[in-house]
Amino acid sequence: MAGKSKSIYVCSECGYESVKWYGKCPGCGEWNTMDEQAPVSASKGSYKSSYSVKPALKLNDINSDIEKRLTTGIKEFDRVLGGGIVEGSLVLLSGDPGIGKSTILLQMCQYLDVKILYISGEESSRQIKLRANRLGIDSDNLYILAETDVALIVETIKAEKPQLVIIDSIQTMMIDEVSSSAGSITQVRECTNVFMHLAKSLGIPIFIVGHVNKDGAIAGPKVLEHIVDTVLYFEGERNYSYRILRSAKNRFGSTNEIGVFEMTQTGMREVENPSLMMLSGRPKNTSGTCVACTMEGSRPILAEVQGLVTSSGFGTPRRMSTGFDYNRMNMIIAVLEKRAGYLFNGMDTYLNIVGGLKLYEPAADLCVAMALISSLKDKPLNENTLAFGEIGLAGEIRAVNNCEQRIAEAQRLGFTKCIIPFHNYKALSKEIKINMDIVPVRTIRAAFDAITEIE
Template identity: 60%
Template sequence: MARSKLLYVCSNCGFESSKWNGRCTNCGEWNTFEEKEAVDVKTTSSFSRQQSAASSLADKLSRLGEIGADTDVRYDTGLSELNRVLGGGLVKGSIVLIGGEPGIGKSTILLQICQYFGEEHSILYISGEESVRQIKLRAARLNVTTESLYLLSSNDVESICTTIEETEPDIVIIDSIQTMNLKQISSSPGSITQVRECTNMFMNTAKKLEIPILIVGHVNKDGAIAGPKVMEHIVDAVLYFEGERNLSYRILRAVKNRFGSTNEIGVFEMMDIGLRQVENPSEMLLAGRPVDVSGTCVACIMEGSRPILAEVQVLATKSGFASPRRVCTGFDYNRMAMIVAVLEKRAGLFFGTMDIYVNVVGGFKLDEPAGDLSVALALQSSLFDKPVSEKVIAFGEIGLGGEIRSISHVPNRIREAERMGFDVVILPKHSMKEINPGTYKTRIIGVSNIRQAFAAVNAIAREETDRKEEN
């Protein structure tokens, strides 16, 4: 006979405990345990009967060399930025989770790619939040007119999986996983148990029929995908939309990807007719850059195989408080504090009574150590109110001894700077071994420490001043 008992389940990671705890011992979150009633139906005798009745899978074993390597295993989404994040396209039989804040563009991008998919494939779009008429209105706004798109409004997972097996579409879209439910589970839709079991059913269907399934996931109050721990291990890829609600640009980043790199990003711009891909994010981030203004410098960071130029702005001004303010937007606060300490100790600069504001333009996050040198040059420029030349770009990591340490992907960074019209590149001297300066049109200056970097910038400023006086 079934035995019922009480369990306490963490709403963040799904960890189960026989007693309530204020803090989850698995993920460390506070006040996340919820009381659930579990039914234990397995006994030793029943488990033994199930084990004896189970059929052998020996006849399904396959040698690695005997498995065919089909070259056509990916679907082109029609968006090069999305293909880049996915690792080249949508893999057959994969299950992809797309998360992000409400209104950031998850459903929009999925409905947009249906227009391209519909040229050669059939798509089944299942929504548990909207009616088919509401989806039709949104499709009309996005100019999605394909006849190969089939709509279904339902949240019954068993019925949905049966429908997928009967119709066998080429691609399935689920919007969203938090609205789906299994009737056998008493908990409400969106709970840890429902999310886990529903995702498992979709995963089994995708692998069995080799149909790719795209799933939309909501976020919780902390900005993470609801039920992340129980879903990340099941799905093949987790894509996450980043961006500020008041900015039009969106960044799509891979948090997990079994079929590609997790370092690639895709950049989109939200418009009235949907998301437009930004194939040149460097130009977007540098648009409207001020001329002859102190406290600005351009950095080059790597996002996977893509070099991206971003403008760093610093404002150092006299503080009106006993404790100066230090604010960072798009840059790590602790990293900024370390750079300021190095400049005071190794370069003789003084920021003790100064408010410091660091901003990376465009809502971009500069989380690579190669951006240290640009921040340092912008700090020095703002302190003395002397602009860094608009034709100068700098990248390098700063050590605690004031040295400029080598970085990776130097040739790619230089080529991107050259393409964007920069005349001078300041980089670590140790990185000069990786390149041949004669092959580039730009002037390349290698520096060993922060004092040499400041001297190079000042020399370039004097050269520009002399040139203007001559003209």
């Protein structure tokens, strides 16, 4: 006699599954997140395929023509997508609520000359019309459907035969056969699987809007990223008008590309020269400021790093970092104290990347160190000086990639002096060396000695 099937419990935050209920999830440690779900009714060995055998294809027989792409009309958006929208692709656009996901997708509809079906589970058709009027969008190819039932949406797509579909948002979609509520791990995963098979079978590109949870993940860690073809993240603080669109995964282009936008009253405006935007309003003859050059995909971007070191009024000094990894800042401070003799004991230390940009690349280490030393000594750096390089625990300056591209970008914006790692200097072309005053350095102390303002 077959045993009675038991319910399973799934964590709504991390997707952890268990046969019994827990008040605290063993996977992520969150409380009251275990939801009961009905198990899938399938017994071992009872599966029989009702399909005929599908022959495998030889690699050399598969058509390898270059995929056709639809240009969105927004250059920064096309850059992040890898050149445009690929036929049959599934793109996930995620970010915090109110950061501009729906806005940029609605603006994209204005430029595309194809039939677009915009499916909204959060807003009514009238609300979308009002937002379209505010953004100045009056496309005749845009069709609106306010619906959350996935089965009805699939039938509508097959009947209307659009050339592009937008789902806003995946957290509101529901499949009746799944017992959990909308927005749960199971609903989001199953709905995305349905849209993935639909996109591949019909050759229709589908954009999915996904909100993030409090940990910054999309409906739980890595739930959707392995299903979709492209993952785009919108970054930015609400207090800043600038937004950064970052590609975390792209099967049809390079990853880690970014697009820079500015949020205005009329929608998202693309920023074609992010370096000039990041450096606008930079103070002159002020200590604690230095310019770094970081690579975002294939694009070099100049950013201003500001450091503030002041005496602490408490027994334990306070350290804060905005836009730069906090633990890496502490490591740089430790190297400066041990290897270079600059003491930060009893000093509050603050670090900020201007404009809301986040620096993940180790090449920004040298610039961060120079900004902190400049503030500690209260001596300004030369405003036309650029610095980049990775700092090792022994105090050495290690080589970085794309050195010539960084220097060329700095030269284009009027910088005259560049502090670089010694091992990058030999590979530079003669033209770069003639047009820019380049100072190769081996250690942190040599880097500070190369600038006359710090002695």
